[in-house]
Amino acid sequence: MTDATLAATSRHAIGRTGRFIVYAIVGLIGVCLFLAPFLFPDVRSQEVASRICVFIVLVASYDLLIGYTGIVSFAHTMFFGIGAYGAAIALKLMGPTWTALLTGGVIALVVSLLLAALVGMLSLRVKAIFFAMVTLAAASVMAVLASQLSDFTGGEDGVIYKIPKLFSPATKLLTDENGKVLKIFGVSANGKMALYYFVFFGSLLLYLVMMRIVASPLGTVLEAVRENEMRAEALGYRVVFYRTAIFCIAALIATCAGVMRAVWLKYTGPDTSLSFAIMIDILLMVVIGGMGTMLGAIIGATLMSLAQYYLKDLMEIASEATAGIPLLPDLLAPDRWLLWLGILFVLLVYFFPAGIAGTLMKKGAH
Template structure:
């Protein structure tokens, strides 16, 4: 570890240049990949990088496991969604909705943190799981408010309408730059990209700050950190609140991008599993890992399922196997990969590469 601090190792350089490449690709995504689905993937990657990085603040930097991260993501998404529908498509609704989401997240996170963290970290995992499931059921029960299972569709500020013209040519038509329409869809993508970039930088700054050092000390040796005089519970609750607030903001951004919010896009346990996988694949305790994990998983989600469908057809005559290769069973394989990763590569891709580079 000290080697990677003093002079950048090969693995370190490899990781950072990969992340830089990803950032560049995401920055020019609308120009590089000119189809609707690819832009969908790019936006989802941006949002999930922030969501996973904020989760990593918790699991990677303090060593406690929460199953309520999607809940906070959902608070932000539903905050914006509900207000956008009630108040109409304006920036005031987006900002108020985002703030409301953050506020609710902070209150709930403080309550959970104070209730469970002062006793045993293991209670925390159980209580967050319980809270998340209550939130999910509440969202489907309070249907006049949340749209229930169907969710809510709404319009977003005019700037993001596909028909909105950012730039026009002499004929008053939407200008095309390198073949890309300068319209509201582009504006929406860059809204997502820039907000996510800002949030990511905030987190990056944070883990490099003295606070990040304290968090690492707590993770390495809780008893010793306590003995030195750090108030472990207070720090953990603070980080939990912080990661909840950032997750909530990511939810708001995603709600604005999708123009739809429902249990499947913002609250379901499947998203929690995605986040866990991304953190573990990328590597816990490193912000770069969040980037790589999110990119790999989102791409796999969009494109690997097609592959599974093909495999299921190819094995249609065998027993059970086609059932398991059914694209709906894709969580089965993710679960197995997840278990194997936690066994054999608990440091994830980034941790493993950095370590190898440092040794060699």
């Protein structure tokens, strides 16, 4: 066996190991999210698990744009916010009914589709940087409207509303022979559990739809557009049509994610749905997980969400544990968690330049 053959065999072995690690991580995250009501029954952990589910959808839908098609957009939170506000306003005006939720969701989807088609047709013909600026302007306008139209949106205070009775903690999903709520592994089978699984299975369905898209001929065309737009055009593909189509699809999926987030929070405001900080989070999650890999969305959203919620707690423990060592307690003070989050991000980018999933799955591919 020649040296070249041995090297190729070694690279393929490394590639298989990397893919196995990614699949194992994703599988573990999936199991933890599915069993979250039983493994992590406290309120804070439930919020983290629900946020991870929603952000997996958001990050994966954004990856359809930036990772698979090469479209840089800053308007993804606009569509997320439209979904959240659509559900919130409908539930507040029409009451906590399924009809209101469905009506608000459908109206939000229609509005998002029209806006996405308009932005796509008008802007996707221009160069990437100009399109990014147009989407940033559109997102900024939407944020201003949400603040100014306070009669509908509640302005900076946002909207508080009730959700369908099925999701109320007082709702008994399963009861024993005495009529008391049944407990599964010590956790009450009530409306709170129903609400979590509404978010979980809704996110799972949307994620599977996106997986089907990237595995379809459409996904192949999108990758061709990303790699060489002029060549794709020469082969007969209407590039603007495909770019507009995927922009609309990603917008609709982000809108659905917004609806689920609104139902979970029972509150919708600029900070929870239209903040530019959410757009930054999505970008970081895509980079951490790996652009152009649907599995990367799961890893990136999970790591980033866990760091945002629990890094301060870990630093507080570390600060107390190193109390007798000079400088370390100050460096590990919880108030400096953003500094350490930035350092962790830099290290991840350095050691995983294509993202965690991207680097592990592509290593040894050539």
